[in-house]
Amino acid sequence: MGGSFFFFIESKSFEFSVEEGGSFFLLRIFESSRAALRSVFMGKECAKRLLTMLEDHNYSEPPIHFARTVRDGEIVFNLQLGFNAHGSFLMISELLHGRQKGFIVVPEQKLGSGWRGFGSYLRKALAPGSLAINLPPKLFPASKYKPPNPSQLRWCKANNPKLTGKQRLREGRTMAAEVTEESI
Numbered sequence: 001m002g003g004s005f006f007f008f009i010e011s012k013s014f015e016f017s018v019e020e021g022g023s024f025f026l027l028r029i030f031e032s033s034r035a036a037l038r039s040v041f042m043g044k045e046c047a048k049r050l051l052t053m054l055e056d057h058n059y060s061e062p063p064i065h066f067a068r069t070v071r072d073g074e075i076v077f078n079l080q081l082g083f084n085a086h087g088s089f090l091m092i093s094e095l096l097h098g099r100q101k102g103f104i105v106v107p108e109q110k111l112g113s114g115w116r117g118f119g120s121y122l123r124k125a126l127a128p129g130s131l132a133i134n135l136p137p138k139l140f141p142a143s144k145y146k147p148p149n150p151s152q153l154r155w156c157k158a159n160n161p162k163l164t165g166k167q168r169l170r171e172g173r174t175m176a177a178e179v180t181e182e183s184i
Helices: 044-058 110-126 165-183
Strands: 002-009 012-021 024-032 037-042 067-072 075-084 087-096 099-107
Touching (some): 002 110, 012 099, 012 110, 024 044, 024 099, 024 110, 037 044, 037 075, 037 099, 044 067, 044 075, 044 087, 044 110, 099 110
Antiparallel strands (some): 002 012, 024 037, 067 075, 075 087, 087 099
């Protein structure tokens, strides 16, 4: 089981990808911007400690200097506050045997909303069962999914393989409009 979801801050996108099964858990956080793709990989306990440190930083008086360290076996994670011409940011770096293995940079955005959003998505990644997004809606517990009535289904001209892409799009649009107008 596992899954992934995305979080966007300014021009950056963060992908939280979880792989789990039995006692195995791996959280991968990818940061992609126009120029680079960066990543950090960590286990569940390390991610929980990182979340605790991130929340301590978010909900306390913002200090001028902030740096915290988490050790997970041979890997060390640093969470530190930095400043540049664009504002302040949090850098999460992954060190293995004293060398930098990976890092991601989370910008502050307005009033720290970038950091808070990152923390909430990190919490969502750690919550059990929150990443079952690839299941069909009828398999979710307490779902409001109702299967369609077979008498209301029609063959759509947009499914014709002989049509070009623009024709399929046009036919699909008109068919969708007809179905929605009739169903109202």
